[in-house]
Amino acid sequence: MKYLSTRDRSVHMESAQAIEMGLSRDGGLLTPERIPQIDQTFLESLVGVRYQERAARVMGLYLTDYTEAELLTFAENAYGPEKFDTEAVAPVRTLDDATHCLELWHGPTSAFKDMALQMLPQLLSAALKKTGEDKTACILVATSGDTGKAAMEGFADVPQTKILVFYPKDGVSKVQEAQMVTQEGKNVGVCAVVGNFDDAQAGVKRIFSDEKMRQTLAERGYFLSSANSINWGRILPQVVYYISAYCDLVRDGKLNMGEKVNFCVPTGNFGDILAAYYAKRMGLPVERLICASNRNDVLTDFLRTGIYDRNRPFHTTMSPSMDILVSSNLERLLFDLSGENDAEVRSYMESLTKEGRYEVSDSIKAALREQYWGGFCDEAGTADAIADFYHHKGYLIDTHTAVAAHVMEQYRAATGDRTPTVFVSTASPYKFCNHVLAAIGGTPKGDGVELLDQLHSATGVPVPRRLAALKGKERRFHLDCEKAGMDGVVLDFLR
Structure with missing residues (x-):
């Protein structure tokens, strides 16, 4: 399987090279040249097996230069009992006949990013060997809260790697910040950026595309790679859990094989719901993808109008991992919906850079209406959803999950759709x-x-053990910078 740049189809590389590089040198996102197809027989073969085997089978369809044995070993390492607190890895909780919740936070950092970032370091380490790379990979990460900790947890002390995380100063929760600034490992670094996530993300992308920076780092024995969802090695492991959730519902008698489901996904950078889109494109029986935004509703407007416009107020919300106005992974969707028209995608991205907005073609607008439904949830709605699910359904959910729960009910009220x-x-x-x-x-x-103890006392819900271990842990990192100073932080980190 070859991988193409969304901005230049002439760029072709194997999956190992795509994972190693992270982002194409032209600024485009590396994406598979075709979407492998699965059928009912394939899905039936996964119903009775463990999550690790499902992961190896699904990923093997895309990573053709990795062996099945390699991928199974990686999956066993990534999703074993020493990392995840449930054997199911990504369990599905049924709330009623038509409503189910896919729990993706049972890993070491209590967030869904673990599902990919326990796998990516192994894929990258293998990629370095496959390509004969002798330089050290520097993983640059911009995080809105969860990716940073999950990436550091995954890459801590991994040979031939260093990892530097940028997060928005005062733009993540106190627990998220505590997780990052206390991270152990000799090869990790953390820096707060004065600004928001979009500022941090733009800075990382700028550094990636800076030829002079790349040359300087190469002379020091480093090359840049990414653990953000711009790296295909982040998106692919996320495809797995949508297929796995479907198989669990069939196994447990909640669905008949072939019956369609909807997925409602809270998202800011569009990576998580893009993975669901790829699962659907592969042949998973999915009816509608419901995109749930918080008060930063740029994706809702885009899905409804076909106009992406970041020129709007930025809101700091109680669901900070979704406080994003520039959704990087939308580029991969546009590439697919345009028929892999790199010139068209390039024009959209140039317009976004210059004017902060773009409007897609009528054909893409029609495809968006067919595939997606977009809704958003304000702060009051988020709090109401948490209260409703706790007091009436006995289920404690976080602020991001609450956005999805609220938008799911919006969708049902607006459409009358009772698809599971x-x-x-x-x-x-x-x-x-x-x-x-x-x-x-x-x-x-x-x-x-x-x-942590106060919430436990109020609800009786167990505190994840690694979060409990944060109490009294010493802070290691105190660095912050202006967004224009991120280049200097990278150069100091890689001396």
């Missing part, structure tokens, strides 16, 4: 204790890790 729906739970409620406590009627006493 899986909404995606992306983080443990313990990562956002203050907002969850307030939503269920409590009064938070503090704003950091001291709230």
Whole structure:
């Protein structure tokens, strides 16, 4: 399987090289030249097997230069009991006959990013060997809260790698920040950026496309790679859990094989819902993809109008991992829906850079209407959803999951669609204790890790053990910078 750049179809490379590179040198995203197809027989073969085997089988369809034995070993390492607190890895919780929740936060950092970032370091390490690379990979990460910790957890002390994470100063939860600034490992670094996530993300992309920077780092024995969802090695492991969720529902008698489902996904950077789109394109029986945004509703407007416009106020919300106005992975969707028209995609991205907006073609607008439904949830709606699910359904959810739950009900009210729906739970409620406590009627006493015990006392829900271990842990990193100074931070880190 070859991989192409969304901005230049003449770029062709094997999957190992695509994972190693992370982002195409022309600024485009590397994407598979075709979407492998699965059928009912394939799905039936996965129903009775463990998550690790499902992961190896699905990923093997795309990573043709990796062996099945390699991928199974990686999956066993990534999703074993020492990393995940449930044998199911990504369990599906049924709330009623038509409503199910896919829990993606049972890994080491209590967020869905673990599903990919426990796998990516192994894929990258193998890629370095396959390509004969002798330089050290420097993983640059911009995070809106969860990717940073999950990436550091995955890459900590991995040979031939270093990882540097940028996060928006005052733009993540206290628990998320505590997870990052206390991270152990000799090869990790963290820096807060004065600004928002889009500023951090733009800075990382700028550094990737800076030829002079790449040359300087090469002379020092480094090359840049990415652990953000711009790296195909991040998106592919996420495709797996949608297919796995479907197989679990069939196994448990909640669905008949071939019956369609909806997926409702809370997303800011569009990576998580893009993975669901790829699963559907492969042949998974999916009816509608419901895109759930918070008050930063740029994706909702885009899906409804075909106009992407980042020229709007930026809101800091209780669901900070979705506080994003530039959704990088939308580029891969546009590439697919345009028939892999790299010139068309390039024109959209140039317009976004110059004017902060673009409008897609009528054919793409029609495809968006057919595939997606977009909705958003304000702060009051988020809190109401947390309260409703806790008090009436006995289910404690975090602020991002609450956005999905709220938008799912919006969709049902607007369309009358009663197709069985899986909404995606992306983080443990313990990562956002203050907002969850307030939503269920409590009064938070503090704003950091001291709230873990308070939320536990109020609900009886167990605290994930690695979050509990944050209490009293010493802070290692104190660095911050202006967005224009990110280049200097990278150069200092890689001396």
